[in-house]
Amino acid sequence: MDLLLYTMVLLITGATAGLATGLLGVGGGFIIVPALYFIMESMGIPMDTAIRTAFGTSLAVILPTALNGARSHYRRGFLDLKEAVPIGVLGFLGSMAGAYTAGIFSAEVLKSFFGSLLLFIALQMIFSGKIDRGSKLRGAAPPLGFITGLLSGLLGIGGGVVLVPLLVMMAGFDVLEAVGTSSIVIALTAAGGTVSYIYSGIGKASLPFSAGYVNLLQFMVIVFMSIPFSWIGASLAHSVDVRYIRYLFIVMLLLTGLRMIF
Incomplete structure (x- = not known):
């Protein structure tokens, strides 16, 4: 792949993932992973190395991106650290x-699993235009962090696409509170996954300028x-109707999910 095109794709990927992180409370991994995988696949990098490097690098990007999004939500009063930290700690462990x-698992299984998750996320976004807020259940939120972390580490995503609706429906969070809380949780899940992918990739067939399965x-460039x-x-997120942006993400998720599977 031409160097200029390679750089441009990475820059566009970073901008899109950052927008999704701040706007929707997600990590942006559902954008970063397929973009990096397709780039490395086009360069002839073996599938096993490409998919794991895409996962590890995605999580490394999500960490600082989510922290910055969390800071913005905290300043606006939509992030309660007392609620977020216990969820995030379990998310960190789940991510590892x-x-x-x-x-x-083999790269083919991981790729198909990730594609299926993208299709699930797209359907969830289609049918969750109005998420019914559940009752505030004591102790319901922290276990959701472990589930989110498990998906985060397994598939290189922040997990916010799963966590935000769960916090609203099962733990009684307001939507904006869920988005703000999710931003700090996915930073912690990303940290756990990044450490694991660096460690597991040591001594394996990694790319130049890489620490394990994280390509520096x-x-x-993306960050x-x-x-x-x-x-x-x-x-x-606090000033515009995000419906139209959600529609764009839905189309992108459907197309990318089908491409990853087939």
């Missing part, structure tokens, strides 16, 4: 377990765009 589990060059766009996304 998920990253370990990912090493057991891809990380720096250059994802952090400022996470600030923009967080501001938009």
Whole structure:
């Protein structure tokens, strides 16, 4: 792949993922993973290395991006750290377990699993235009963090696409509170997964400029765009109707999910 095209794709990926992080309280991994995988696949990198590097690098990008989105939500009063930290700690542990589990499966299985998750997320976004708020159940939120973390480590995503509706429906969070809380939780899940992918990739067939399965060059280029766009996304979340942006994400998820599977 031409160097200029390679750089442009990474920059666009970072901007889109950052916008999704701040706007929707998700990690952006559902954008980063397929983009990185398709780039590396086009470069002739073996499938096993490509998919695991996409997962590990995605989680590394999500960490600073989500932290910046969390800071914006905290300043607006939509992030309660007393609620978020216990969820995030269990998410951290779940993410490490998920990253370990990912090493057991073949790249083909992981790719198909990830594609199926994208289709599920698209359907969830289609039918969750109005999420019914559940009653505030004591102790319901922290276990949701472990489930989110498990998916995060297994598939290189932040897990916010799963966590936000669960916090609203099962733990009684307001939607904006769920988005704000999700942003700090996915930062912790991303941290656990990143550590695991660095460790599990040591001594394996990794790319140049990589620490285990985290490619540092891809990380720096994507983060250059994802952090400022996470600030923009967080501001938009409190000021605009996000329905039309959701529709764009839905189309992208459906197309990418089908491409990953087939």
